[in-house]
Amino acid sequence: MATDPAKYKLNHSMIRVKDPKQSVKFYEFLGMKLINTIKNPDAKFDLYFLAYDSPKAASHANHWTDREGIVELTHNYGTESDPEYKIVNGNTEPYKGFGHLCVSVDNIQAACQRLEDAGYKFQKKLTDGRMRSIAFALDPDGYWVELISQNPVEATENIKETDVETYRMNHTMIRVKDPEKSLKFYQDVMGMKLHRISENKDAKFNLYFLGYGPDAPKQTANGVNPIADREGLLELTWNYGTETDPNFKYHNGNDQPQGFGHICMTVDDLDAACSRFEEKGVNWKKRLTDGRMKNIAFVLDPDNYWIEIVQNEKLKQRSNW
The missing domain is CATH 3.10.180.10 (2,3-Dihydroxybiphenyl 1,2-Dioxygenase, domain 1)
Incomplete structure (x- = not known):
C-alpha cells in the first residue's frame, strides 16, 4: 500500500453561500461551468462544484476528482430566505483567516x-x-x-x-x-x-x-x-x-460565524494516504473510519484550517460520486 504525494491535487476550495442561484450565476459569469452537484436533502444541504471546462481549460473534461481549481459552493437549506443570515468572508476583524x-x-x-x-x-x-x-x-x-x-x-x-x-x-x-x-x-x-x-x-x-x-x-x-x-x-x-504572539490565532471559517469551509486534496490511494498522514502525526478532524461517510477524511493544518482528503477516481475507483 503505497501513496505518492506527487500525484496529489489541490482539487477544490469550499465556501458557504447564502443563495446558490446568485452564487452559481456569478461564477458562471466568470466563465466557470457547473460540473457536479451533490444534493443532500436528508441533511438539508447541497453542494455545487464549478470549474473551468472549455477546450482551452487546464483540466477540460476530466472527472471532477481528477482536477485542480474547482470552487465548491455549500448551501444550507433556508439561508436564502433568512434576512439575518450572512457569511463571514475572512477579511473582517475579528474573523480574519x-x-x-x-x-x-x-x-x-x-x-x-x-x-x-x-x-x-x-x-x-x-x-x-x-x-x-x-x-x-x-x-x-x-x-x-x-x-x-x-x-x-x-x-x-x-x-x-x-x-x-x-x-x-x-x-x-x-x-x-x-x-x-x-x-x-x-x-x-x-x-x-x-x-x-x-x-x-x-x-x-x-x-x-x-x-x-x-x-x-x-x-x-x-x-x-x-x-x-x-x-x-x-x-x-x-x-x-x-x-x-501566544494569543494570536486566525478564524478557520468553520467556527461560528461561518464562511470558508476547507480546501480539498485528491490522492492516488485514499487508505494509503491516510496511513501516511497518521505516520506523520497529523491532527485529524475526521478519520476515514469516523462517522457515516467512509470516503472522506479531514486533516487540520497548523492554523486549524480543514483539509478534506478524497480519492482521485481516475487513479483508483472507490466511490460512485
Whole structure:
C-alpha cells in the first residue's frame, strides 16, 4: 500500500453561500461551468462544484476528482430566505483567516470592465491604490475574488475583448500565523512544492505560493507572474510578528460565524494516504473510519484550517460520486 504525494491535487476550495442561484450565476459569469452537484436533502444541504471546462481549460473534461481549481459552493437549506443570515468572508476583524479566491485572466482591463458592466461590485478596482495590476471583485456573499493577468498589463490596455474560456482558477489564499510551521506542513506532510515567494518587507508581509505538478519557472520572457497560468495553487499570507504572539490565532471559517469551509486534496490511494498522514502525526478532524461517510477524511493544518482528503477516481475507483 503505497501513496505518492506527487500525484496529489489541490482539487477544490469550499465556501458557504447564502443563495446558490446568485452564487452559481456569478461564477458562471466568470466563465466557470457547473460540473457536479451533490444534493443532500436528508441533511438539508447541497453542494455545487464549478470549474473551468472549455477546450482551452487546464483540466477540460476530466472527472471532477481528477482536477485542480474547482470552487465548491455549500448551501444550507433556508439561508436564502433568512434576512439575518450572512457569511463571514475572512477579511473582517475579528474573523480574519481565509482571504480570497483568485482567477487569472487574459485581459485584466476588459475582464474588470465586463464584471462592472454586469453590476458586480469591487473591493479594489484596478485604478485603486498603488497596485495597478490586480483587482478584487466581490461575489454575491462578499467573498473577495482576486483578478490577475496572464499577460503584461500594458499589452492589453487598448484591447476591449476578454475570453473567459482562457481563465484559470489560479489560487486560494489563507493567512497563517507561523510560516515555518505552515510551510513544513504543506511541503512535508501534504507533499506540495514551494513555487514562489513574494517578500514585502516595507508592508511587513510575505506570500508563499505552493502547488503540485511540475516546478514553476523562476521567470517568464514577458515578465508576467510565472504561475499565472496554473490552477490549484495555495497562497499562504504571513503578516510579520504573528508567530511570536501566544494569543494570536486566525478564524478557520468553520467556527461560528461561518464562511470558508476547507480546501480539498485528491490522492492516488485514499487508505494509503491516510496511513501516511497518521505516520506523520497529523491532527485529524475526521478519520476515514469516523462517522457515516467512509470516503472522506479531514486533516487540520497548523492554523486549524480543514483539509478534506478524497480519492482521485481516475487513479483508483472507490466511490460512485
